[in-house]
Amino acid sequence: MCFILSLVSLFLFGLVYILDEITGLFINVRHRKWYKITSRRKFGKAFKVDVFANYLFADFWSLVFSKSGYAFGLFGETLSSCLGRKKIEKSLSWIGLLIYYILYGIDFTQWKNKGHCIASIMTKPEIEGFLNRNQ
Structure with a gap:
């Protein structure tokens, strides 16, 4: 059971990471600070x-x-x-x-x-x- 929970948590981590990146791109492109903010954030x-x-x-x-x-x-x-x-x-x-x-x-x-x-x-x-x- 714990093994399955750890796999699900890692899958959700990856999914949320991707969704957060997409959200960050939309927010930062809209404010025209895309490269500067996303570069710092990604690092x-x-x-x-x-x-x-x-x-x-x-x-x-x-x-x-x-x-x-x-x-x-x-x-x-x-x-x-x-x-x-x-x-x-x-x-x-x-x-x-x-x-x-x-x-x-x-x-x-x-x-x-x-x-x-x-x-x-x-x-x-x-x-x-x-x-x-x-x-």
Whole structure:
């Protein structure tokens, strides 16, 4: 029963996410602030989903992306930050390395900063700041 409830909740999360994006587009296009507002809003959502995914699916990430070392699942930290830490300590599995390099390639703005995941490593004060902002 709990398994079915978790699937339904994730389905509804995805559905509401899509509906919220469509609603946001209509509201912001009408006020002619579309790009500026949606860009900031999308980054905020992506960051929060990233943190939530790191926390919620920590067992999966550890099984698939990790050989040992730094643990996934610290609430307030992004997946990219964890991948960056694990890359530095050389504890990513081959799938973890694949994801690391895909993110590296996609975020060309961070190539000069050693790539997306390394540039995304969060300090303890940053993690605590995220938690304090979102309580």
